Amino acid sequence: MSAAATPREPAIRTWDGAEDGLPLVVEAVARSADALRSWIASHHEWVQDRLLAHGAILFRGFEVFDAPAFERVARAVDDHLQNEYLGTSPRNALTDYVFTASELPPFYPIPQHCEMSFTAHPPHKLFFCCLVEPAAGSGETPLADFRKVLRALDPELVKRFEEKGLRIVRNYSGPGGGGRFDLWKLKRWDEMFLTTDRAAVEAKCRAEGFEPVWTAGGGLRLVSTQPIVRRHPITGEPVWHNHSTTFHVSQAAGEYARIQRLRPSLRHFALWQLARALGALQRRKPADERAMHCTWADGSEIPDADMEAVRDAVWQHLVIVPWRRGDVVAIDNFAVAHGRLPYRGPRNIAVAWA
Numbered sequence: 001m002s003a004a005a006t007p008r009e010p011a012i013r014t015w016d017g018a019e020d021g022l023p024l025v026v027e028a029v030a031r032s033a034d035a036l037r038s039w040i041a042s043h044h045e046w047v048q049d050r051l052l053a054h055g056a057i058l059f060r061g062f063e064v065f066d067a068p069a070f071e072r073v074a075r076a077v078d079d080h081l082q083n084e085y086l087g088t089s090p091r092n093a094l095t096d097y098v099f100t101a102s103e104l105p106p107f108y109p110i111p112q113h114c115e116m117s118f119t120a121h122p123p124h125k126l127f128f129c130c131l132v133e134p135a136a137g138s139g140e141t142p143l144a145d146f147r148k149v150l151r152a153l154d155p156e157l158v159k160r161f162e163e164k165g166l167r168i169v170r171n172y173s174g175p176g177g178g179g180r181f182d183l184w185k186l187k188r189w190d191e192m193f194l195t196t197d198r199a200a201v202e203a204k205c206r207a208e209g210f211e212p213v214w215t216a217g218g219g220l221r222l223v224s225t226q227p228i229v230r231r232h233p234i235t236g237e238p239v240w241h242n243h244s245t246t247f248h249v250s251q252a253a254g255e256y257a258r259i260q261r262l263r264p265s266l267r268h269f270a271l272w273q274l275a276r277a278l279g280a281l282q283r284r285k286p287a288d289e290r291a292m293h294c295t296w297a298d299g300s301e302i303p304d305a306d307m308e309a310v311r312d313a314v315w316q317h318l319v320i321v322p323w324r325r326g327d328v329v330a331i332d333n334f335a336v337a338h339g340r341l342p343y344r345g346p347r348n349i350a351v352a353w354a
């Protein structure tokens with residue numbers, strides 16, 4: 001083994017200095033991606049243990065500069081990478097198991113969520129890698145410990161969500177389904193399921209607990225329910241583990257309002273007002289015809305005040321770490337959520353999951 005493959009022990013700290021801080025930062029200087037992979041392999045138990053405790057680990061200062069190197073590092077943490085993506089973000093494949101994190105427009109904020117929490121079997125771990133770092137003060141992938149968010153929420157609100165249940169509606173366009181610009185428009189269903197075979201799509205929907213409805217114009221509506229709180233599969237800790245803040249019609253305006261408070265600018269103010277106006281238009285459509293939305297399980301609307309309370313708790317726990325090229329973040333997807341702040345200019349963040 002070459003000297004370069006046996007790095008000195010990296011510096012280890014938490015981002016905020018707290019004992020249980022998020023994320024735990026494992027930092028080296030100008031070390032190769034292979035050295036990081038070897039270090040993780042030889043500290044495998046420690047990495048798993050710390051990931052459980054902190055919820056996320058940031059490996060910083062290593063030269064993880066392309067998708068294949070990222071895939072090798074991710075596999076050192078968990079070799080069971082998956083490549084079936086049933087979420088809403090458009091993504092491009094970089095390797096068989098590494099994708100661009102999201103091709104949603106850069107100005108669009110992605111609210112905090114645990115990856116694919118609305119599926120029957122959400123990923124256990126999620127990995128991000130910064131291939132091209134965004135301009136300072138933009139394009140971060142904030143994290144939030146959803147175990148702490150659950151503890152911070154009013155127990156009455158949690159009880160209300162659990163008793164009433166969540167119903168999610170997503171409307172996907174079909175093959176050849178271009179159509180007019182819509183801020184909320186999701187990708188096409190054939191892109192999501194990687195097939196145009198409707199029977200195959202229906203079989204997959206059954207496996208995931210989605211009710212498929214073929215709509216006029218070749219579109220597909222997916223209706224599903226999901227738990228509000230899940231137990232961590234290893235520690236048994238309860239976690240706020242649902243996509244309500246991502247799918248609710250209030251999400252874009254709710255996010256922009258907070259982004260404007262965080263980073264006041266005319267641009268953010270204008271986007272906030274635009275999101276409010278477009279949100280008002282969406283609300284005039286029946287719930288099932290909106291691009292995406294969630295209601296209580298009986299189809300009645302969740303009060304905006306409840307969604308605001310959830311967003312407040314999430315934002316109080318937001319940890320915003322600026323990206324540096326080569327950063328790899330490993331996330332316990334049953335403990336910690338992620339999102340994206342708006343940006344302009346170049347940015348390339350890759351994702352993988354296990």
Ligand SMILES: [Fe+2]
Pocket residue numbers: 113114115116338
């Ligand atoms: Fe995500």
